[in-house]
Amino acid sequence: MSKCPFHSGASEEQPPPGHPPVENADVNSSEPACPHLRKVAAEKKAASERAEPQCPHLRKLQADEDQAPAASSEPASWATATPEEFKDHFTKAYDAMSAHPKATKDKAHIASILMGYLGYTEEELAVIGDDVQLMQGTGNPHILAKIKAGETVVDLGSGFGIDAFVAAHKVGESGRVVGIDLAMNEVNAAIQRTSTRKLRNVDFRLGDIEAPPMADASVDCVISNGGFCLVPRKAVAFEEIFRMLKPGGRFSISCTTSTKDLDPSLDWPSCMVVFMPLRTVEEMLSKIGFVDIVIDTSNSSMTVWEDAKAKSEKPIDDDGAKITIHKGESRYAFLKNMDMNEFFARVNIYAAKP
Template sequence: MANTDSAKIYDQVREHYSSASRSTSIKYGETVAKSFGYSAEELASIPQDSNLGLSCGNPLAIASLKEGETVVDLGSGAGFDVFLAATKLGPSGRAIGIDINDDMLARANRIKSTTANNDNITFIKGNITSVPLPAETADCIISNCVINLVPRADKPAVFREMHRLLKKGGRVAVSDILAKKALPEKLSADVAMYVGCIAGASQVEEYEAWLREAGFQDVVIVDTGADLNVYLETGADGKKKGACCAPAASPAPDSGEGGRCCDPVPGSGCCSSEPAAPDAAASAACCAPAEATTPADGFAIPAGVVPEKTDLNEFVGSYKIFAVKS
């Protein structure tokens, strides 16, 4: 991120995810999770309020977890993937979540306290560049849309920690947002875009190099093709937002004179030429400001404030990453 030091990045990320920890938009979280590959059955098997809609993939889909294994989730948040992993590991396994945010950890532990059969779940405070666990603890390490939040200078340390924590033959199964090309200044310099997992996205080649330098083999990095605009186009109710595309100089939406309201074409910020609804109440419902990216309960949508007509998929993608410690 241009002209931003590591301390500022960590502070901004901490503030953003403390706010996210207070989210109650369950329907929003369900829509985002399903768009990134979680099944309805998976979502029904875990506490609903552990899913804050912060995923960018489903790392468990490539983790091949087995009963009795130990899994460490780097950047576990409210415990979404930890709770799901625990259902696959059985009572003899362990699911350990690592997070630096006190508010997220408090939420995860509060949820844990209300669930049955949770003895195989643990949440620990720690920076993912220096995890407070012994070497060779894990059979598998997962992470979901978190490594891109680490300042560039610290990213290699994350992969070294993964290698240290894994047993021989252990595997990495990560979902993350990576850059398809250099980001324009309007995105790379935006703090909201950094905490929203966009501005800090690494190039695929960098990610692979860091994994190999840390000692991993059999590295596979694949673009899932998932639509990242889901963050921007989903409301608190889990449904696609409407938008008002009337030019600033147009008559007021409730005047029935001119304004154009519709559902946006995904990623384009464009609308059809249908006239605004003449009824004031209908117009108000239709013409929510296009730039509004915060559901009614105040949860900041992960992608932050995006410049008009920006298609996130043009610059970044949702990738699945797999690697093995030899």
């Protein structure tokens, strides 16, 4: 251990007068005795471990070596975080991620196999095209949504706009699609894609799923793919869906839910804390007034990429890529050996407004 010649104590907040600048010190070789050098070493270590964005919970491909930066603000424990803290955190995480979309041919290949496994049709995949590699969803809301020509559709947590573009194709020139997302960078990226695609029947708005900028009874169908899961107050968000739907309208959302109580002695990541318990969904929807409730758990595995690969008729060369959850975050190291299927399930939820 190197001794610091400028002071002997280990608890000083500030380096003593005459202490050389520590910011660029080489702290890699051994643990320095100097508390200021130790702080620099700890910060460098934390930065190198913070390799993945905080909460894109399903589809991080291990092959992405240079990851998006982590969200900057994390409370000491998500178990006691406020709705605003969750939203602020997700906004920063997705804003950061949209600056690093990591488009590669390999990723496009893997993503299209994955989306085929999730039930996207050939026609839908053709509409999505190269944007397939920007997919961040957890399932396929279109299967139950059955969007028709001329309808008004809202996509909650629209991200880069992939499902909104599929919906825009289905509603045609006489219909309209609005994507709503909390992350400005994702909204801007989706707007840019809209103009590249020369679409006139879709627009994207900055907004919160808990307070969507849509008039009462103005929407035929609400879809969401991976966005609704992240809302802290699910009942409020479902009430807002009810409010904006026309009578006879419906919603179809793909989201991850929790199937087991999380051990409160462990420090779970934000997204996992905020997932709604699957057992509460039906009652919550009935109370609000929804009817024809369907909770489809037929394709709910959390190891979706491994499953897709196993089912693929052609061998897939993914060069060891696999979907990981919070890999590389030392704070969540305990997740590494956990079976996510024991705790979480991806589901598709459908219900109608009478």
